[in-house]
Structures are given as structure tokens and as C-alpha cells.
Amino acid sequence: xxxxxxxxxxxxxxxxxxxxxxxxxxxxxxxxxxxxxxxxxxxxxxxxxxxxxxxxxxxxxxxxxxxxxxxxxxxxxxxxxxxxxxxxxxxxxxxxxxxxxxxxxxxxxxxxxxxxxxxxxxxxxxxxxxxxxxxxxxxxxxxxxxxxxxxxxxxxxxxxxxxxxxxxxxxxxxxxxxxxxxxxxxxxxxxxxxxxxxxxxxxxxxxxxxxxxxxxxxxxxxxxxxxxxxxxxx
Amino acid sequence: xxxxxxxxxxxxxxxxxxxxxxxxxxxxxxxxxxxxxxxxxxxxxxxxxxxxxxxxxxxxxxxxxxxxxxxxxxxxxxxxxxxxxxxxxxxxxxxxxxxxxxxxxxxxxxxxxxxxxxxxxxxxxxxxxxxxxxxxxxxxxxxxxxxxxxxxxxxxxxxxxxxxxxxxxxxxxxxxxxxxxxxxxxxxxxxxxxxxxxxxxxxxxxxxxxxxxxxxxxxxxxxxxxxxxxxxxx
DNA sequence: AGCTGCATTATGTGTGCACATATTAACGTG
DNA sequence: CACGTTAATATGTGCACACATAATGCAGCT
Numbered sequence: 165x166x167x168x169x170x171x172x173x174x175x176x177x178x179x180x181x182x183x184x185x186x187x188x189x190x191x192x193x194x195x196x197x198x199x200x201x202x203x204x205x206x207x208x209x210x211x212x213x214x215x216x217x218x219x220x221x222x223x224x225x226x227x228x229x230x231x232x233x234x235x236x237x238x239x240x241x242x243x244x245x246x247x248x249x250x251x252x253x254x255x256x257x258x259x260x261x262x263x264x265x266x267x268x269x270x271x272x273x274x275x276x277x278x279x280x281x282x283x284x285x286x287x288x289x290x291x292x293x294x295x296x297x298x299x300x301x302x303x304x305x306x307x308x309x310x311x312x313x314x315x316x317x318x319x320x321x322x323x324x325x326x327x328x329x330x331x332x333x334x335x336x337x338x339x340x341x342x343x344x345x346x347x348x349x350x351x352x353x354x355x356x357x358x359x360x361x362x363x364x365x366x367x368x369x370x371x372x373x374x375x376x377x378x379x380x381x382x383x384x385x386x387x388x389x390x391x392x393x394x395x396x397x398x
Numbered sequence: 399x400x401x402x403x404x405x406x407x408x409x410x411x412x413x414x415x416x417x418x419x420x421x422x423x424x425x426x427x428x429x430x431x432x433x434x435x436x437x438x439x440x441x442x443x444x445x446x447x448x449x450x451x452x453x454x455x456x457x458x459x460x461x462x463x464x465x466x467x468x469x470x471x472x473x474x475x476x477x478x479x480x481x482x483x484x485x486x487x488x489x490x491x492x493x494x495x496x497x498x499x500x501x502x503x504x505x506x507x508x509x510x511x512x513x514x515x516x517x518x519x520x521x522x523x524x525x526x527x528x529x530x531x532x533x534x535x536x537x538x539x540x541x542x543x544x545x546x547x548x549x550x551x552x553x554x555x556x557x558x559x560x561x562x563x564x565x566x567x568x569x570x571x572x573x574x575x576x577x578x579x580x581x582x583x584x585x586x587x588x589x590x591x592x593x594x595x596x597x598x599x600x601x602x603x604x605x606x607x608x609x610x611x612x613x614x615x616x617x618x619x620x621x622x623x624x625x626x627x628x629x630x631x632x
Numbered sequence: 633a634g635c636t637g638c639a640t641t642a643t644g645t646g647t648g649c650a651c652a653t654a655t656t657a658a659c660g661t662g
Numbered sequence: 663c664a665c666g667t668t669a670a671t672a673t674g675t676g677c678a679c680a681c682a683t684a685a686t687g688c689a690g691c692t
Contacts, residue, residue, distance in 0.1 A: 231653090390582075649678095
């Protein structure tokens with residue numbers, strides 16, 4: 165029932181070019197015809213071919229250079245797109261009920277490892293929050309967060325036992341970019357206690373720092389309960 | 399020295415719209431002017447505004463519906479794009495020398511967990527490969543792979559001690575899509591031996607299955623040596 | 633009221649054209 | 663031959679226009 169797409173639409177051109185690459189009709193590294201020629205072949209405008217090829221280039225399947233032309237990419241990097249939602253939604257998408265508990269709230273200087281990564285002075289007072297997210301009343305992940313007080317006005321007056329920092333910040337603080345790191349760690353005694361897990365268990369950890377222009381907003385470490393996995397399509 | 403982009407170019411329009419969203423000048427959930435009006439405001443063609451807004455929609459920052467108009471996204475999902483390169487390149491990007499050793503090669507039926515996930519009969523003979531990737535002569539990751547013989551013609555005759563399966567398949571087998579899973583596991587005795595690691599160490603694991611149309615190509619499990627982390631920009 | 637169908641409207645896409653820009657090949661000069 | 667300059671070329675972008683498509687709401691009917 166796959167409606168054969170007209171090769172005069174950019175989607176049609178896109179799938180046809182994709183086919184030629186995937187079937188190795190056009191070999192990796194080989195040059196492919198220029199936009200104008202393809203437009204003639206498909207009986208469409210150059211703009212349409214351009215749109216199709218732009219998508220392929222974004223996906224990393226072809227390399228394009230002005231004047232030099234377009235080639236099939238030599239090392240086809242698979243590009244994985246992960247959507248990182250609000251934790252509440254992540255839990256609810258698993259058909260589980262979500263609950264959040266604030267464990268600790270303090271205004272104090274952050275560990276040097278944190279403050280230096282954020283480019284802040286080591287004595288700068290920051291807001292430290294520690295909390296647990298539950299899925300169906302079982303610990304789902306531990307959120308350990310430091311917030312730059314001067315970058316998020318009003319954050320000191322928020323009641324983080326009523327709303328998770330994760331959610332409040334995403335809705336109220338603006339950010340332009342961030343760094344994210346995924347790793348595996350042994351739980352250890354303290355985390356094991358929080359997550360009701362074996363201290364020897366392997367924990368999936370996500371570290372994230374977000375920025376607004378050059379200014380650090382927050383650094384957060386999410387420690388998922390054992391058994392968690394993150395998956396996606398390629 | 400940031401050259402102020404002309405708002406008559408799509409990039410200029412893009413950053414201006416981005417700014418209005420990030421500064422909450424346009425609040426989450428709020429409708430934003432239609433393309434035609436914005437085109438007049440910016441003194442450019444509607445096509446140009448469309449291009450800028452399409453990028454924002456792809457990034458998940460706005461929601462667009464015909465007739466209903468465009469709104470600032472309510473829950474701004476951060477979208478992380480991970481480039482998964484050939485392992486050799488991943489090692490070389492860390493300025494380390496890469497080396498690969500084939501540990502095992504066998505044609506035999508796969509464990510049920512594997513064959514069922516690939517949608518194959520449990521007695522189907524598959525090619526099993528196990529190998530180690532080294533970075534500067536230290537174990538970097540263990541690759542444990544099952545290949546569907548009938549989907550990859552000629553794979554039986556390849557000398558996988560000369561080229562890693564990872565690299566050969568990416569260059570020679572075609573695939574249309576795949577599933578990828580990231581998780582954390584305790585190393586255990588056997589993997590610890592392979593990776594010269596503590597059996598109690600936490601291991602970052604990537605599971606990947608690739609398909610060509612509906613046909614399973616290969617299932618691979620990458621176990622990274624302790625200390626590995628995967629990072630990216632948001 | 634409740635339903636149907638049509639007009640309206642915003643986005644989605646295609647076309648033909650123009651010019652911009654990056655890159656390479658060809659050329660000419662010393 | 664080595665070099666800098668120039669011309670040719672493929673992609674990148676912008677514009678004005680047109681029509682397609684999906685969603686919405688209104689009008690009119692029962």
C-alpha cells in the first residue's frame with residue numbers, strides 16, 4: 165500500500181536518491197549528477213532537487229561542496245536523534261504514575277568540579293537541590309542539581325517540593341545550548357540507598373550543563389535506577 | 399565580532415525568531431504571527447520566513463499546523479543529535495592509535511534472545527563474530543556481533559581478522575534503519591577479562607540492530623571499557 | 633440542537649528566475 | 663616551471679507567484 169511518490173515532488177526525489185545510495189547504485193565516495201541535471205531527469209525544478217539533496221546532506225548521507233559537486237558520503241555516520249523530555253513525561257510515557265520528592269535544598273558553594281565546569285568562582289553560592297523521581301512508587305532516578313542563582317532570578321523563592329526543578333527550569337529559565345554526557349557508574353552505598361538498589365549495581369548516568377549565551381544556568385546529574393535503558397531509532 | 403545577520407536572510411529571520419522564543423517575548427503555547435505577516439515585518443519573501451520556521455519546527459521549538467497556525471512549543475524537548483562513527487574513527491578522533499583483534503568467528507544458531515529480536519527462526523545459522531578494539535594498545539571496547547548470512551551475501555568469505563566487522567558492514571552492507579539502545583551493566587568475569595577491567599566495574603553498553611527494509615542485517619553489542627562516556631551538544 | 637457541506641485561512645510545496653559564494657580549473661605571466 | 667589571476671561552475675539563497683492540503687468555523691438545512 166506504499167503510495168509511489170511522484171518523483172516530481174521533493175519527497176519523491178528524496179526517496180529515489182536514497183534508493184540509489186542504499187542499493188549502492190551510487191557507490192560511497194562517488195560523485196553524483198549535479199542539481200540541474202537531476203532536475204531535468206526527474207522533470208522538476210532545480211529547487212525541488214535542492215530540497216531533496218539538502219535533507220540527505222543533513223542526514224549525513226552525502227557531502228556537498230560548491231563547485232566541487234556532491235558525493236555519496238564515504239563514512240556514513242549514523243545519526244541518532246534522542247528526544248530528552250521532561251522526566252515526568254518520560255515516566256508517564258511508560259504508563260507509570262509519576263511522583264517527585266525533594267530530599268535536600270541548600271544555598272552553598274558548589275564542589276570545585278562543578279563550579280569550574282560552569283566557569284564560576286569557587287566561592288559563588290549556588291542553589292543545590294537533590295530529589296527523587298518515582299515511577300509507580302518505585303525510585304526511577306535521582307536528580308542532583310546545582311543552579312546558578314545569579315542567572316535565574318527568582319529561583320530562590322520557588323517551592324521545589326511542589327514542582328521538580330527539572331520541570332520548573334525547563335518552563336521558566338531560558339537557555340541557548342548545553343552539553344550532555346552519558347556514562348555508566350557503579351551505584352555505591354549512598355546512591356544505592358536512595359534508589360533502593362544494590363550498591364554494586366551499574367547505574368546509567370546523564371550529566372547535563374545548560375547555558376544561556378555565555379552564562380551557566382545549571383548543572384544536573386541524573387542517576388537512573390538499575391535496568392534503565394535509553395533507546396532510539398536510527 | 400558576531401556579524402549581525404540581516405533579517406532579510408533566512409538565517410537572520412531564524413535567529414530573530416529564536417531570540418523571541420528564548421527571551422519569552424513569545425511565551426510557550428502562545429500563537430505567533432503567520433508567515434505572511436512576518437514576511438512583511440522583516441521585509442522579505444514568505445518563502446524566507448517559511449524556511450526559518452521550518453528549521454525551528456524541526457528543532458521542536460514550535461508546533462505548526464495548517465490553518466491552525468504556529469505556536470511556541472509547550473514542552474520544549476531538547477533534541478540531542480549523536481553521531482555514531484565507525485569505531486576506528488572514534489578512537490582516532492581521540493588521538494589514539496587503533497587496533498582490532500578478532501577473538502572468535504563461528505557459524506551457528508544465535509541465542510533465542512537475538513534471533514527472536516531479529517525476527518528469525520531460532521535454528522537459522524548466523525555468523526557470530528567477537529572482537530576487541532584497542533586504543534593505544536589498551537582495550538577500548540568489545541564488539542559482539544551476529545550477522546544474518548542470508549541478508550549479507552558474501553559475508554562468509556570476508557577475512558574479519560583484517561577488517562573489523564563494524565567497518566566492513568558499514569561500507570558493504572546496505573541498511574535502511576535501525577534500533578539503538580544505551581544501558582549500563584556490571585562487567586562480570588568474562589567481559590572484565592576481555593577489557594582488562596575490574597569485574598565489578600560499570601560498563602557502558604550499546605546495542606544496535608540494523609535492518610534493510612524488513613530484513614534484519616545484524617545485531618551488535620558494544621561493551622566499552624570502564625570510564626567511557628558519550629557526549630554531545632544540545 | 634445537531635448535522636452537513638462549503639468557504640476561509642495558514643501552512644506546504646513547486647516553479648522559474650536571479651544573484652551570491654565557494655571552489656576549482658584554466659590561463660597567462662615572469 | 664612556479665606563481666598569481668581570472669573565468670567557469672555547482673551549490674546556496676532569495677523572490678514572486680501559484681496551487682495543494684489540512685483544519686477551522688460558519689451557514690444553512692433537517
